[in-house]
Amino acid sequence: MPSSLRLIFVVTTALLLSACGTSLQRAPVEDRNPQPPKVAAPATPEPAASAASAAETKALLPGAENAGKAGYHTVKPGDALIRIALDNGQSWRDVAKWNNLENPNRIEVGQVLRVVPPGVDPSAVTAKPVAGTAKVETRPLDAKPPVAAASTAASAPSVAATTTPAPAAPTAAAGDEDGLSWAWPVTHPVSAGFDEQRNKGLDFAGKPGDPVFAVADGRVVYAGSGLRGYGNLVIIKHNNTYLTAYAHNRAMLVEQDQVVRKGQRIAEMGSTESDIVKLHFEVRKLGKPVDPAKLLPPR
Incomplete structure (x- = not known):
């Protein structure tokens, strides 16, 4: 064999042996991070359908x-x-x-x-005099009606005591733009003044049983203890503009829906839901607390 052919044969043989050796050393391919099977995402409700469901609820x-x-x-x-x-x-x-x-x-x-x-336009509410004389039993919102006969017998002394006006009103009268004539609810001085955030009325310190008077003519729209923080509470509606509230009473001498007159004794001072004996007095104008001192007459 010529030397040139021998050289070609030797080189070719060496290359083949080298290729075979390399393939023998390579490890088989293994996928160590298999992908999890794909799961279809849950169907998301259409925004329009969610809004419709909320509106329906x-x-x-x-x-x-x-x-x-x-x-x-x-x-x-x-x-x-x-x-x-x-x-x-x-x-x-x-x-x-x-x-x-x-x-x-x-x-x-x-x-x-x-x-x-x-049928009333909320933006056109005007003050009108309170009228009517219907009477119903005085009780909290959650109380059960008493037996009719017992109610009549029990209420008779109270009605007789409260239909006679007090001998004298606490002070002289004052008027306002709604034609109401105002008087003070007690003869005591003010112990805590009006503050729109902390005290929505006036406080008067006193002794148990001291008289509380209606500050103007009106009708009792609530007499009970169903409003937390006020104790025994009397609320009088004077017209479509003004309500007055008298809180913490020891006793209430009027009934719901009873018509009262300015200066009439309506309650006795007490300490129900209060640390001390006092009257908490509020004036509400269209539901909003206002400073009573600006409406009551000078002393």
């Missing part, structure tokens, strides 16, 4: 179609009917009637309540 609450409108109140956590009525210058019985509430103690968060009489 909201619409189930009574009066939901009136949410945000003037003359309506949307119930919030902690709301009570007596508080809603007071804050809107109304009788809780009227609010219950306007909203067909079978049980005034059961209102739902999100429920929308009418707080002005049906």
